[in-house]
Amino acid sequence: MSLQSPLGKVRGLGTAGTGVHHWWVQRLTALALVPLAVWLLVSLLALPALDFVTLVSWVGGTWTASLLTLFVLTASWHSSLGVQVILEDYVHDQGLKTTSLVLSGFVHAVLAVLGVFAILRIAFGSPL
């Protein structure tokens, strides 16, 4: 029988398998972004023109609006995770690090919401 206390046994072992969560979500979003980003790029390049009417009817299509929403959410999430890692690695001042991490998280959340809202507004109501 060990005399080590239960606390002593678990100290330093880390949390129960959640340590890889950041890594895993970054990979999942990366995997999803491969087809989504390629689709977006090809669709944009294939558009006949970039005028208002063409774009509104493109964004408002059922498939486009859905895929665009997926893209905006996934890209914001992936970008948020990526920027987080960069800030953690290169900003050394603790206060500045925390501030920039919070700020980056907020900015990415706002971007995601704004993007989805814009897509839905175009899809559901004519902004003309």
Add this chain to the structure above:
Amino acid sequence: MRTRPLSPHWTIYRMSRYSMLTSFANRAAGLVMSAGLLVFIYWLISLARGVRAYSHAQQLLASGVAKLFYVAVIAAFSYHLAAGIRHLIWDTGRGLEKAQSQRSAWLVVIAAILLALLCGWWAFRAREAGG
């Protein structure tokens, strides 16, 4: 409190010139595209706000600086896509040998250049035709 063990940090790895450069470039490319996302969302919002807001945004987004930025985004996208796929393959445990990873580093650079050129050519041709 005892210092807790960290996940393997970059100081643990012996970075070769290749892995150092490709890793740094992948992060830089990611950052460029984060900025690209910002512009993309701005573009979507202006589109949602109507004709006038969009024509205002269009002027801004057609400036010389903006065009330079699109070139950067296309280059970043091409590189990040190729390098990202390399990372996803690494995550399955394949291609981690030194010789393999050096070869794939070159492969990534070549694929990225080809992809960027293809996108650039397509974009140029599309703008020529459609305006």
